[in-house]
Amino acid sequence: MKKNESYEEFIKGIWRDNPVFVQVLGMCPMLAVTNSAVNAIAMGLATFFVLVGSSFLVSSFRNWIPKQVRISCFIIIIATFVTVADYTLLALVPTVHKELGAFIPLIVANCMILGRQEAFASRYPTRLAVMDAMGMASGFMLALFSLGAIREILGDGALFGMNLFGTNFEPWIIMILPPGGFLTLGVILLFFNWFKLKKDEFLAEVAEAERSSR
Amino acid sequence: MKKEDPDLLLFHAPLLRQDMTTPKAMRDVLYALLPATGASLWFFGLSAILVIGACIAGAVLAEWLFAGREARGRSLLDASGTLTGLLLGLTLPPGLPMWMAFLGGFVGISLGKVIWGGLGHNLFNPALLGRAFLLATFPIAMTTWVPAVATGGFFDVYPGNLALPFMQVQVDGVTAATPLGMLKFDQEVTPLANLAFGKVSGSLGETSGLLLLLGGVYLWLKRDLDWRIPVSILLTVMIFSAVLGLFDAARFPTPLFSVFSGGLLLGAIYMATDPVTSPVTPRGAWIFGIGVGVIVMLIRVFGGLPEGVMYAILLMNAATPLIDRYTQPRVFGRGVESE
Amino acid sequence: MTSARHTGTASPSSLRLVLTLAIAGLISGVAIIGIYESTLPTITANKARELREAVFKVLPAVSQMQALVHRDGELVAAEAVAKDEPVVYGGYDENGGFVGYAIPGAGPGFQDTIGLLYGYTPDQKLVVGMEVLESRETPGLGDKIYKDADFVAGFSALSIEPEITAVKSGTKSQPNEIDAITGATISSKAVVRIINETHADWTQRLPPPGAEPRLTETEPAGPEVER
Numbered sequence: 001m002k003k004n005e006s007y008e009e010f011i012k013g014i015w016r017d018n019p020v021f022v023q024v025l026g027m028c029p030m031l032a033v034t035n036s037a038v039n040a041i042a043m044g045l046a047t048f049f050v051l052v053g054s055s056f057l058v059s060s061f062r063n064w065i066p067k068q069v070r071i072s073c074f075i076i077i078i079a080t081f082v083t084v085a086d087y088t089l090l091a092l093v094p095t096v097h098k099e100l101g102a103f104i105p106l107i108v109a110n111c112m113i114l115g116r117q118e119a120f121a122s123r124y125p126t127r128l129a130v131m132d133a134m135g136m137a138s139g140f141m142l143a144l145f146s147l148g149a150i151r152e153i154l155g156d157g158a159l160f161g162m163n164l165f166g167t168n169f170e171p172w173i174i175m176i177l178p179p180g181g182f183l184t185l186g187v188i189l190l191f192f193n194w195f196k197l198k199k200d201e202f203l204a205e206v207a208e209a210e211r212s213s214r
Numbered sequence: 215m216k217k218e219d220p221d222l223l224l225f226h227a228p229l230l231r232q233d234m235t236t237p238k239a240m241r242d243v244l245y246a247l248l249p250a251t252g253a254s255l256w257f258f259g260l261s262a263i264l265v266i267g268a269c270i271a272g273a274v275l276a277e278w279l280f281a282g283r284e285a286r287g288r289s290l291l292d293a294s295g296t297l298t299g300l301l302l303g304l305t306l307p308p309g310l311p312m313w314m315a316f317l318g319g320f321v322g323i324s325l326g327k328v329i330w331g332g333l334g335h336n337l338f339n340p341a342l343l344g345r346a347f348l349l350a351t352f353p354i355a356m357t358t359w360v361p362a363v364a365t366g367g368f369f370d371v372y373p374g375n376l377a378l379p380f381m382q383v384q385v386d387g388v389t390a391a392t393p394l395g396m397l398k399f400d401q402e403v404t405p406l407a408n409l410a411f412g413k414v415s416g417s418l419g420e421t422s423g424l425l426l427l428l429g430g431v432y433l434w435l436k437r438d439l440d441w442r443i444p445v446s447i448l449l450t451v452m453i454f455s456a457v458l459g460l461f462d463a464a465r466f467p468t469p470l471f472s473v474f475s476g477g478l479l480l481g482a483i484y485m486a487t488d489p490v491t492s493p494v495t496p497r498g499a500w501i502f503g504i505g506v507g508v509i510v511m512l513i514r515v516f517g518g519l520p521e522g523v524m525y526a527i528l529l530m531n532a533a534t535p536l537i538d539r540y541t542q543p544r545v546f547g548r549g550v551e552s553e
Numbered sequence: 554m555t556s557a558r559h560t561g562t563a564s565p566s567s568l569r570l571v572l573t574l575a576i577a578g579l580i581s582g583v584a585i586i587g588i589y590e591s592t593l594p595t596i597t598a599n600k601a602r603e604l605r606e607a608v609f610k611v612l613p614a615v616s617q618m619q620a621l622v623h624r625d626g627e628l629v630a631a632e633a634v635a636k637d638e639p640v641v642y643g644g645y646d647e648n649g650g651f652v653g654y655a656i657p658g659a660g661p662g663f664q665d666t667i668g669l670l671y672g673y674t675p676d677q678k679l680v681v682g683m684e685v686l687e688s689r690e691t692p693g694l695g696d697k698i699y700k701d702a703d704f705v706a707g708f709s710a711l712s713i714e715p716e717i718t719a720v721k722s723g724t725k726s727q728p729n730e731i732d733a734i735t736g737a738t739i740s741s742k743a744v745v746r747i748i749n750e751t752h753a754d755w756t757q758r759l760p761p762p763g764a765e766p767r768l769t770e771t772e773p774a775g776p777e778v779e780r
Binding site for chain 3: 069080087090
């Protein structure tokens with residue numbers, strides 16, 4: 001039962017409550033840095049680190065942090081992790097850091113992270129908070145990756161920098177430009193909503209059939 | 215299911231007995247475009263059919279695919295998808311790969327019309343939206359122009375048309391700059407007679423100014439078009455270039471050159487007048503037309519691009535709800551002073 | 554002192570609020586200083602290496618370099634360069650003989666600032682190489698200023714007297730002309746303009762050929778790290 005519970009917290013962030021596709025949070029990095037799969041993964045990893053780290057700390061200290069200053073404390077904790085991620089990326093992978101640019105420090109403004117602290121980590125035990133953070137961060141990374149992959153494949157004819165279609169591929173330049181981010185995200189959201197609609201319709205039909213057969 | 219010939223017709227007011235329906239208006243525009251389409255066949259041969267056909271196919275496929283279960287098929291009957299495809303095709307370069315034209319038609323209808331809720335709900339002209347998408351996506355292919363009169367016979371197709379889907383144009387064909395491009399980048403002026411009769415390079419439908427005007431007159435006679443919009447656009451452009459000509463006649467285009475070059479006639483007569491995306495009030499139509507004319511000239515003369523009709527119309531499309539709101543006539547019986 | 558205590562509600566004292574924030578800030582500050590100190594050497598080394606690689610790329614046959622600044626009317630080797638001080642890099646061959654300058658320049662491109670480095674040999678008055686260090690030009694079009702090998706190669710022996718001019722692709726006929734990239738005329742012209750302007754800036758300050766500063770023994774420091 002206990003194990004099941006934390007598994008549930010983990011899995012909900014990936015699909016049912018996906019921070020991007022369902023909650024539509026964290027749009028700024030989502031649209032800005034997903035012009036290639038590598039950038040998307042780097043951004044996802046940085047966010048993963050920040051979110052899991054801050055959720056762990058916030059949850060551990062949740063009984064010591066007074067309610068009145070909780071938001072300030074959350075921000076201090078998040079900002080510290082963001083700075084650590086920023087310098088680490090700058091030292092280890094300067095090329096990726098150059099691509100992501102200002103969007104690494106801007107992780108601090110990602111409302112998904114503060115939202116998880118306020119809505120979950122500050123109310124639940126550490127183990128659940130970490131599972132929840134890992135789930136949400138993985139869901140965020142999955143969304144970043146799917147956007148980055150689609151945009152890189154269409155916009156550059158490549159994935160992770162590997163050429164997929166040979167040299168004659170005509171790149172869809174709009175896809176690596178900002179409008180491509182909006183278009184791709186819009187189409188994915190469209191698909192998610194359509195899927196949800198169909199699922200609800202199907203469930204309603206099943207319920208109807210059950211009622212009439214009774 | 216609806217009966218073909220229902221016994222009782224229910225309509226809301228105004229109950230006018232006149233022979234004007236959406237499909238009929240759309241078909242009129244199609245007829246009006248026939249001369250210009252014919253001219254594109256004459257100048258560019260089979261390539262014109264290929265590019266325009268691919269656009270229409272893309273547009274109609276999107277229309278069919280995204281229609282609701284009941285409306286499927288019926289939405290095709292009003293010919294608006296076909297018209298969007300034809301208009302888009304006429305704005306494209308003749309040497310464009312067919313797959314790009316197809317994609318443009320598909321995107322134009324799906325992002326430009328269906329997603330807004332169908333015909334009558336869209337903010338932007340679908341054909342121009344498709345073209346804007348293509349221009350942003352394939353900037354090189356969309357600005358590669360071929361000479362107007364094909365070197366070979368009617369059945370010689372530009373090699374670019376046949377590029378495989380998702381692939382680039384393989385062969386380097388003969389290219390030629392458009393009159394506006396020549397003016398902007400090489401300071402060369404094209405003779406006016408060539409502009410009027412279409413002996414210039416450019417997109418499929420924009421080359422022959424006189425035939426476009428002819429179609430415009432037909433539409434005006436059929437009352438399918440708000441004459442204020444094209445007239446105000448063309449007047450604004452002419453006045454603008456005349457004023458510029460006063461400062462430096464050598465550097466700026468003459469009024470007639472401005473009118474007959476580029477896609478101005480095509481845009482002003484057939485796209486800016488789209489009843490869905492242009493203001494409904496007479497005063498609004500004037501404002502809309504003047505806005506388009508000013509933006510066109512600003513982009514052409516001072517911008518980085520040689521041609522700006524598409525962006526001008528799209529920008530004014532976005533301003534249309536606002537224009538409509540501020541130009542609404544006073545309702546009878548209610549005055550300014552009655553609060 | 555605090556009203557909360559007197560009213561008897563459960564809200565904590567102001568002192569506690571302030572203390573909590575102070576402690577959080579303190580811990581955070583220590584953590585940030587820690588990570589800054591521990592990553593600084595790598596970051597500095599990365600920047601210096603990047604710069605060396607760029608200099609060696611724009612100046613062929615160079616194996617040593619040093620930063621040069623213009624102080625008191627002459628060009629001297631600099632141990633440390635202040636952040637805003639204009640600097641050029643002198644390139645030297647294995648024996649310490651002077652080869653040419655690598656000069657950084659920046660200016661507006663089509664989208665945003667283009668930063669570049671070009672190699673210049675004063676005895677031949679030639680631009681011998683160009684490397685774009687930073688740009689946000691349109692992918693697929695403007696970014697050809699560093700992705701198009703032909704365009705970059707065009708800078709490998711380019712006369713800068715009186716100045717470089719970009720001409721329509723395929724029409725280069727003079728030693729000071731370079732073929733602009735088809736479809737990216739604005740970006741190509743921006744690169745040429747940046748080089749011309751930077752050159753006009755520096756040409757007065759460079760010593761006559763043969764009187765360049767010698768290579769100093771110590772390996773010069775890279776540019777100051779910004780943060």
